[in-house]
Amino acid sequence: MDKISDLPKIILHDILSRLPYKDAARTSVLSKAWHETWSSFPILVFDGSRCVRVHLKDRKDPLKIQDNRRKANSFLKSVDRTLVRFHHQGFAIKEFNLSMMFFHPRFMPHLVDRWMKIAGESSSIQVLKLELELAGCFFGCEFDSHAVDNYYYLPPDVLKAKSLTELVLLGRIRADKLIVNHRIRFPMLRILSLVNVYLGHEQALEDLISGCPMIEDLILEHCVGLENVKVHDLPTLKSAKFSGFREILVDVPSLEYLQLGNYQLEFPCDISIDKCRNLKGFFLGAVSSVFVSNQWLLELFDKFPFLERLELSGCVTSESLMISSSRLKVLSFEACVELKEAKIDAPNLESCRYSGQFSHMPAAISFENCSNQVDFDVVFALEFRMDLKRLRAFIQNIAPRNVMVSLYLGIMKGSSIVFHEDVLQNVQVPLRRIKQLRLSVDEETEEFCVLLINDLFWSFRPAIISLNLKLCSRIFLKLLLEKLRCNNEEERRCSSSHQMKCWWHDLKDVKVRSSPKKYENLSDCEELLDSLPINFFSPNLQLNFELEWD
Numbered sequence: 001m002d003k004i005s006d007l008p009k010i011i012l013h014d015i016l017s018r019l020p021y022k023d024a025a026r027t028s029v030l031s032k033a034w035h036e037t038w039s040s041f042p043i044l045v046f047d048g049s050r051c052v053r054v055h056l057k058d059r060k061d062p063l064k065i066q067d068n069r070r071k072a073n074s075f076l077k078s079v080d081r082t083l084v085r086f087h088h089q090g091f092a093i094k095e096f097n098l099s100m101m102f103f104h105p106r107f108m109p110h111l112v113d114r115w116m117k118i119a120g121e122s123s124s125i126q127v128l129k130l131e132l133e134l135a136g137c138f139f140g141c142e143f144d145s146h147a148v149d150n151y152y153y154l155p156p157d158v159l160k161a162k163s164l165t166e167l168v169l170l171g172r173i174r175a176d177k178l179i180v181n182h183r184i185r186f187p188m189l190r191i192l193s194l195v196n197v198y199l200g201h202e203q204a205l206e207d208l209i210s211g212c213p214m215i216e217d218l219i220l221e222h223c224v225g226l227e228n229v230k231v232h233d234l235p236t237l238k239s240a241k242f243s244g245f246r247e248i249l250v251d252v253p254s255l256e257y258l259q260l261g262n263y264q265l266e267f268p269c270d271i272s273i274d275k276c277r278n279l280k281g282f283f284l285g286a287v288s289s290v291f292v293s294n295q296w297l298l299e300l301f302d303k304f305p306f307l308e309r310l311e312l313s314g315c316v317t318s319e320s321l322m323i324s325s326s327r328l329k330v331l332s333f334e335a336c337v338e339l340k341e342a343k344i345d346a347p348n349l350e351s352c353r354y355s356g357q358f359s360h361m362p363a364a365i366s367f368e369n370c371s372n373q374v375d376f377d378v379v380f381a382l383e384f385r386m387d388l389k390r391l392r393a394f395i396q397n398i399a400p401r402n403v404m405v406s407l408y409l410g411i412m413k414g415s416s417i418v419f420h421e422d423v424l425q426n427v428q429v430p431l432r433r434i435k436q437l438r439l440s441v442d443e444e445t446e447e448f449c450v451l452l453i454n455d456l457f458w459s460f461r462p463a464i465i466s467l468n469l470k471l472c473s474r475i476f477l478k479l480l481l482e483k484l485r486c487n488n489e490e491e492r493r494c495s496s497s498h499q500m501k502c503w504w505h506d507l508k509d510v511k512v513r514s515s516p517k518k519y520e521n522l523s524d525c526e527e528l529l530d531s532l533p534i535n536f537f538s539p540n541l542q543l544n545f546e547l548e549w550d
Contacts, residue, residue, distance in 0.1 A: 012037040042094040042124065044086070046079045048072070049101055072102055076111055087118045095127035103132040103172065105143065105150040113155050120157040128161060131170040145172070148198050148224065154178045159185070166191040175208070176200035176225070184211030193219035200225040209234065220245075221261075243285070251275040261285035263314070279304040281330075286314035292336075293318045301325045312336055345369050355379035358387055366399035376403055381410040387418040388455045395431055395460075407462075408438040410471075415443055417451050432549070437462035440471030449476045453483055457503035465545040477543075484510045484545055509548040515541070 004012075016027065016037065027034045052071045079098070086093055096119035098112070112132075119125055132152050134145035143150055151174040158178070164186050169175065176199055178184075189212040199205055205226060209215070216236050220229055222244035229242050232251040242248050243261035247270045250258065255276040262269045263286045270289065273279075282304065284290060292315045301307060307325065311332040317339050323331065324345040331346070332353040333339060337360040344352065345368040354365065358380060367374060376398065380391075386409075395405060437460065443449060465484075467477065483504065 009037060009040065013041055016041055016043075040086075040089075040091045042092045043097075044082065044093060044095065045097040046075075046082075047097075047099045048075050049099065051075050052102055068102070075100075076108070079115065080111060083115050083118045087121075092124040093119055093122035094124050095129075096125065097127070097129040099129075099131040101133045102135045103152060105134065105152070109152055112152060113157070116155050117157040120160040122161075123163065125161045125163055127166040127168075128158070128164055129166075129168040129170075130173065131168075132173055133171045148174060151198050156182055162187065164189050168193040169197045170195045171197070174198040176204050179204045179207050184208050186212045187214065189215060191215070191217045193217075194223055195219065195221040196224065198224040202226065202228055202230065205229065245269060248272070253277060255279060257281040257309075259283040259285070260287060261313075262287045274303055277304065278306055280306050281309035281311075282307060283311040284313070284315055288316065291316050291318075292321070294320075294322050297321065297323055301328075340364075342366070343368060347371070349374050351375040351377065353377040353379065355381065357382070358385065358390060361390060361394050363394075364397045364399070367403055370403075372402055374403055375406065377406045377408070379408045381408065382412060384412050384415045385418065386411060386415060386452065386455075388459050389418065392431065392459045395433065398433070401433070403433065404435040405433050406436040406438070407434050407460075409440075411439075411441045411443055411452070413442040413444065413473075415448070417448065417455060431459065432461040432463075434460045434462040436464040436466060438466045438468075440468060441476040442471070442473055444473045444475050446475055446479065449473075449479045452476075453480055454503065461506070461547075461549045463547060465547065467543045469541045469543065484547075485512075506550045507547065508550050511546040511548075513544040513546060515544075 004015075012034075019027075025038065027038055052068060052075060085091075096115070098115065100108075103112075112130075116130075119128060134143070134150055151172045154169070154173055154175045154177075156178060159182055162185070165188050167186065167189060168191070170193075175194070175197055179199075180203075184207055192208075192212060192215050199208075205220075205223075209218075209231065210233070213234070214236050215234050217239045218231065218234070218237060219241045220226075220243075221241065227245060228247040228249075229245045230247075230249045230251075231237070231240065232249075234252050235254055237252045237255050239257040240250065240252075240255060241259040241261075242250075243259075243263060245262075248260060249272045251272075253275060256278055258273065258276065258279060258281070260269075260271060260273075260283070269287050271287065282300070284292075290296070292312060300310075301324070306327060308327055309330040310323075310328060311330075311334070313332075313334040313336075315336050317336050319338055319340040320343075321339065321341070322343045322345070326347060328346040329348055329350045331344065331349060331351075332355075333342070334353070334355040335357075337356070339360075340363050342362060342365045344366065347369045349367070349370045350373075352367075352374060354362070354377070356362075356379075367376075378395070395407070398405065437456070441449065441452065443452075465480075467480075469477070484507070
């Protein structure tokens with residue numbers, strides 16, 4: 001007997017809110033009671049990309065244009081029916097989330113206005129998310145997607161939503177006129193995110209923020225018309241992210257986590273954040289006006305004595321850096337191409353990450369006075385030319401020797417390998433410090449895959465190999481499985497010279513683990529291959545090989 005269905009609607013809605021949205025939607029077919037529960041579920045999510053795909057290549061195809069129009073109209077009617085039904089039946093709306101990558105400035109604003117009015121007038125509305133992108137070619141017509149006159153004007157009905165705790169606006173949306181012509185007041189707002197929207201000028205931002213005194217999380221990215229960001233008088237602000245501005249001034253002592261970026265922009269950015277003395281986490285991305293040197297690091301840790309997390313991405317740095325901090329727990333370098341050497345003195349460091357390319361690999365990274373349990377993650381995600389000699393030297397030069405490494409290699413189709421058999425012949429002790437080797441190999445050439453597998457195992461002795469099947473070619477997976485799982489040594493073809501001992505002589509045992517678990521405990525390669533799904537784009541399918549070496 002189904003006793004759950006007899007629970008009050010408010011409890012059933014709470015159950016649905018804890019499920020992924022797709023799974024929550026599926027409950028509508030379980031029974032009449034669940035269908036009624038879903039039909040009044042106060043979290044409304046409408047994602048146009050699920051039913052409509054916008055491709056530039058279809059802009060001249062009359063059949064594609066007609067099909068896209070039909071799908072778009074079907075989506076618009078579905079959203080409209082749902083919102084009107086909720087309004088007429090007096091159902092509560094706690095969250096309204098609308099995403100359309102095919103917004104048309106002539107035909108759709110009145111519909112979005114109506115939906116925003118219904119959502120804004122709901123006394124229980126807490127979350128409002130709106131994402132709109134222009135796609136003129138989608139309808140077989142042309143208009144300037146960057147012209148602010150084609151942006152959607154945020155209507156005054158939004159201001160009725162006094163109970164909002166989260167407001168997220170992304171894409172071609174104008175908020176400047178609403179802010180200038182009305183008094184903004186969201187007394188309960190905790191999260192405010194504005195990305196690519198049109199604000200117009202600094203005063204609009206000042207007026208908006210002054211009406212949201214309880215903000216805890218603030219995101220401002222590439223807001224059109226806004227060059228300078230000044231944030232102050234937000235006593236509860238804990239986290240902030242700013243990107244794409246000429247000047248950033250933050251005077252918020254309560255701030256704990258700050259992300260600053262200047263991606264895709266060439267102009268320098270003036271930064272003033274000295275008043276944020278309680279900062280615990282700092283992410284700096286591609287800000288050309290900041291030169292990361294030893295002096296800069298010393299001043300950084302002096303200004304922010306509670307800093308525990310430092311992430312540098314695309315930054316201009318000195319060739320040699322000394323990072324010294326007694327509180328630092330997390331450190332990350334990504335695409336810092338000038339960096340040749342890093343010495344890290346951080347006794348409380350828990351994890352360190354380096355992400356880059358083979359062509360800009362540092363000569364040495366050393367950990368001084370750090371715990372033996374430091375998790376060091378090395379990522380080379382988009383490689384077309386693999387040089388295992390350089391990679392081995394990089395891993396070998398990580399000091400001290402007891403630091404274990406998690407290594408990710410992403411190898412693209414059409415890649416090449418620089419093969420150093422003379423070097424490999426002199427490898428007396430393959431490196432055992434790779435605790436996990438994560439691979440995504442898109443290459444489908446058998447010769448390349450065999451060479452890659454042998455090169456890796458001649459150089460390293462990883463404890464675990466992890467494969468995401470969505471990111472690996474079937475030929476690579478087949479060859480790797482054959483190499484690892486075959487018990488008959490005569491079937492193991494060695495591509496090395498007779499002077500070299502094959503790596504599989506040292507391999508004692510292989511255990512297969514997978515997610516989901518249905519692919520575990522298989523006896524041989526053929527059984528494992530046959531059990532794998534035909535569609536390699538199935539989500540969340542991963543194989544792990546636990547290797548025991550002699």
